[in-house]
Amino acid sequence: MKIYFIRHAHAISRNDFDGDDLYRPLSEKGIIRAEKAFSSFSSLFKKPDVIISSQAVRAKKTAEILKRYCDCDLLEDPLLNPGADFLDYESVIKTYDDDSDKTIALVGHEPDMTKFISFYIAEGELHLILKKGSICYVDNKCLMGLIQQKLLL
Template identity: 30%
Template sequence: MTQLYLIRHGIAAERGEYTNDAERPLIEKGREKTTKVAQRLKEMGIQFEIILTSPLVRAYQTAEILQKVGLTEKVERFNPLSPDGDLLDWVKWWSNSGYNKENSCLALVGHQPDLGNWAEMLLWGRSEEKLIVKKAGIIGLSLPQQETPVGNSELFLLSSPKWLS
């Protein structure tokens, strides 16, 4: 099974401070919490083959912190991780990427409610907007290789940053 970590971006500047929401950066507290979470993941022995991230500044900065701590060498912007992105675009990418293999470990850095909705779709085949991912929080899923991951994945981790730092 592929291990997939859905990671919400860290705490960002308030919406009113920026005219363009996509440009909101992480604030110092967000950088600190994200770094602590990343260090904890590193201590747990987690290593990502790739991190795909929303192109929005706060998400990309979160992915950069994960990379800087040594969780991956490869970070790529992935437009479907932008707010309101489509899970099926990612499923198509994953199915054809070469990362759809036994013992693969990937991370997606994005936004709420999308990450919670994507997790629900992968677990139950539908979204009910019940799963909440806190800023710098993580959902870990195991994805099957032989069938669609939608509705067939398994939850192995659901954690707020508080429990990882």
């Protein structure tokens, strides 16, 4: 199975947002950068068959922008919400692990995502930095690439 782990794009600062963090939106900068990056991404890499997003507004909007360039299904899964642990990510992946040729994209949050990736492919010995809007590409539990958003702009 091929998996793109995508950290949501730049969001409004927590200090500048009153309300539940689940509803914190992307910043204008985040939207513009995601549009440019996913436009390039979709022409350079295999498009996912399905995108699964956290229910957080910032992740959903990031996933919606990606979907425009990938023409695939977009689903939400509360298991990817902020605070997700290894078992949450593993459960989501197992739901789609019926076809080794399938490519999925998971849109989520830090530090949850890099913690999962580290244990998923390297028993916790891999130390990644996944900046906002960046993509980590894993194929059959092997790290194939780390694509920082600014490289796609």
